[in-house]
Amino acid sequence: GGHQPAAAPGTDFDPVTPNTRDSVVIPEGYEQQVVIRWGDPVLPGAPEFDFDNQSARAQQLQFGYNNDFAGLVPLDGAGIHNLLVVNHEYTTESHMFRDYDPDNPTAEQVRTAWAAHGQSILLVRRDPARGRLDVLPSHYSRRITLDTEFAVQGPAAGSELLRTSADPRGRSVRGTLNNCAGGVTPWGTILSGEENFHQYFAHADRVEDPTTRRRMERYGINTGASTRKWERFDDRWDASREPNETNRFGWVVEIDPNDPHSTPVKHTALGRFKHEGATVRTTEDGRVAVYMGDDERFEYIYKFVSSGRMKPGRSAHARRHNKALLDEGTLYVARFTGDSPASEIDGSGRLPSDGEFDGSGQWLPLATGDTSHVPGFTAEEVYVFTRLAADRAGATKMDRPEDVEPNPVNGRVYCALTNNSNRGAAEHAPVDEANPRVGNRHGHVLEITERDGDPTSTEMSWGLLLVCGDPQRADTYFGGFDKDRVSPISCPDNVAFDRHGNLWIATDGNELGSNDGLFAVPVEGPERGHVKQFLTVPKGAETCGPVVTDELVTVCVQHPGENGSGPENPGSHWPDGGDSQPRPALVAVWRDLGHRVGEIGRR
Numbered sequence: 038g039g040h041q042p043a044a045a046p047g048t049d050f051d052p053v054t055p056n057t058r059d060s061v062v063i064p065e066g067y068e069q070q071v072v073i074r075w076g077d078p079v080l081p082g083a084p085e086f087d088f089d090n091q092s093a094r095a096q097q098l099q100f101g102y103n104n105d106f107a108g109l110v111p112l113d114g115a116g117i118h119n120l121l122v123v124n125h126e127y128t129t130e131s132h133m134f135r136d137y138d139p140d141n142p143t144a145e146q147v148r149t150a151w152a153a154h155g156q157s158i159l160l161v162r163r164d165p166a167r168g169r170l171d172v173l174p175s176h177y178s179r180r181i182t183l184d185t186e187f188a189v190q191g192p193a194a195g196s197e198l199l200r201t202s203a204d205p206r207g208r209s210v211r212g213t214l215n216n217c218a219g220g221v222t223p224w225g226t227i228l229s230g231e232e233n234f235h236q237y238f239a240h241a242d243r244v245e246d247p248t249t250r251r252r253m254e255r256y257g258i259n260t261g262a263s264t265r266k267w268e269r270f271d272d273r274w275d276a277s278r279e280p281n282e283t284n285r286f287g288w289v290v291e292i293d294p295n296d297p298h299s300t301p302v303k304h305t306a307l308g309r310f311k312h313e314g315a316t317v318r319t320t321e322d323g324r325v326a327v328y329m330g331d332d333e334r335f336e337y338i339y340k341f342v343s344s345g346r347m348k349p350g351r352s353a354h355a356r357r358h359n360k361a362l363l364d365e366g367t368l369y370v371a372r373f374t375g376d377s378p379a380s381e382i383d384g385s386g387r388l389p390s391d392g393e394f395d396g397s398g399q400w401l402p403l404a405t406g407d408t409s410h411v412p413g414f415t416a417e418e419v420y421v422f423t424r425l426a427a428d429r430a431g432a433t434k435m436d437r438p439e440d441v442e443p444n445p446v447n448g449r450v451y452c453a454l455t456n457n458s459n460r461g462a463a464e465h466a467p468v469d470e471a472n473p474r475v476g477n478r479h480g481h482v483l484e485i486t487e488r489d490g491d492p493t494s495t496e497m498s499w500g501l502l503l504v505c506g507d508p509q510r511a512d513t514y515f516g517g518f519d520k521d522r523v524s525p526i527s528c529p530d531n532v533a534f535d536r537h538g539n540l541w542i543a544t545d546g547n548e549l550g551s552n553d554g555l556f557a558v559p560v561e562g563p564e565r566g567h568v569k570q571f572l573t574v575p576k577g578a579e580t581c582g583p584v585v586t587d588e589l590v591t592v593c594v595q596h597p598g599e600n601g602s603g604p605e606n607p608g609s610h611w612p613d614g615g616d617s618q619p620r621p622a623l624v625a626v627w628r629d630l631g632h633r634v635g636e637i638g639r640r
């Protein structure tokens with residue numbers, strides 16, 4: 038008999054108690070710092086942030102709004118110097134401007150919002166003596182906005198479906214938007230998902246062609262005016278004037294932070310939907326699999342497998358070769374089949390008699406290169422109207438797939454299904470074993486095991502690792518772990534893994550009444566399912582883009598103060614305090630005295 042460890046390696050910290058404080062709350066013995074916040078300088082010449090004098094010109098040079106994903110690309114073996122890439126998912130105009138009239142935005146406000154979208158790229162240095170992560174001025178610094186040129190690549194590049202008056206060749210798009218989650222590739226670039234692009238377009242109801250209108254409807258393009266009214270300032274946001282512009286968003290984009298002059302890419306082979314993110318796993322034979330979620334109620338989980346093989350390393354040559362890998366391969370969508378009798382999946386969330394929500398599954402091929410596998414769809418139509426092709430293929434409608442990410446230690450794939458209040462309602466899809474709760478308010482986490490651990494397999498098994506919510510309730514499940522010892526968790530969104538293979542989960546929209554946060558949970562051994570809360574974020578904020586290394590944890594604090602209504606009622610004063618306006622920001626957390634994250638007393 039051995040000695041029982043106090044916690045699984047990497048999760049040895051005192052959990053944070055649920056709270057509603059207007060600060061980032063971290064475990065005893067840890068330190069924290071705001072690394073960069075909305076309006077801080079990114080490029081030379083950027084003015085200091087001034088809430089009352091914000092301009093498009095300033096915003097183009099400053100850190101954008103509503104940071105979601107953050108990726109660190111280490112430039113040395115010790116992780117001292119890193120490239121930092123941050124997504125700026127969307128703008129909240131009522132919190133960004135003191136005098137914002139939603140019915141009559143000004144041209145300057147609209148242009149400022151265009152510049153507040155996209156990405157920030159920076160060089161950061163981790164101070165090994167003090168733990169801090171500091172932004173350094175460097176030639177890597179870059180802002181990508183709605184005015185940055187993107188190259189369209191892959192099998193739908195040049196398609197008639199992508200041609201507009203501004204780009205009659207269908208190969209070059211101005212900008213990226215609603216970039217939610219993402220992933221760092223093995224070759225040191227960033228994949229980023231264009232998520233809720235539909236909300237930026239207007240007047241789908243004025244489109245005359247019924248096929249075009251039906252396709253726009255499947256993607257939720259606005260009928261009538263858009264919330265932000267951008268269509269008044271540029272015709273491309275008016276779906277009736279430039280219908281194909283809507284088809285040029287909703288992609289996975291790839292950004293190379295190593296080369297500040299590189300043209301970022303939209304990868305059409307990865308399909309078009311409301312991409313949460315995209316994460317890569319390499320196969321034994323050197324091919325790559327990319328896992329992706331479509332974040333909307335009753336949407337699907339996807340996988341892409343490349344035809345070509347990866348060149349190792351991060352040289353310019355390897356990066357150029359590997360970027361093209363994502364342009365040729367097979368796009369799949371997932372179907373999940375439960376192994377318990379349907380009568381035992383009654384919508385209550387209680388476990389079926391075999392003790393698990395689990396079963397088998399298939400990856401259904403949609404298209405390979407220029408070949409469609411879906412009857413009635415050309416390959417181009419599969420890539421551009423992927424949701425419609427997946428409907429036809431018979432994929433499983435999920436409870437809002439957010440991050441879908443392979444665990445580099447055990448090879449299994451973890452999917453955050455954030456919630457779905459409509460599950461099981463009369464006019465919607467009924468419960469199934471992979472989505473077993475009626476009106477799923479708290480979400481769940483699905484674990485996929487590819488057959489033989491092979492990411493190119495079309496067969497898999499799956500089970501629910503977590504069914505989230507109040508652990509005292511019977512409709513929750515924590516991997517079989519003692520529910521009296523876990524932290525409550527609700528609305529899982531982004532996931533990450535530490536060196537030990539523990540799953541880290543960031544939440545968005547906690548339905549249990551306290552602030553969102555970051556949680557660690559072992560997925561192997563006796564501690565499997567032992568969810569522990571590592572931090573909470575300020576009022577109204579969501580926790581995004583976690584990165585967990587031995588030395589530090591970073592999280593993006595997105596939309597602090599979204600519980601408030603704007604400058605007169607800001608909802609939060611984080612991070613600047615006093616009576617300041619809230620500012621989305623990236624936060625770093627580390628153990629004092631040079632100890633490792635999650636390892637008490639160990640150097």
Ligand code: FEO
Binds near residue numbers: 217232
């Ligand atoms: Fe932008 Fe799916 O969260």
Ligand code: CA
Binds near residue numbers: 377393394396
């Ligand atoms: Ca079962």
Ligand code: CA
Binds near residue numbers: 439
């Ligand atoms: Ca998300």
Ligand code: CA
Binds near residue numbers: 439530545
């Ligand atoms: Ca979310």
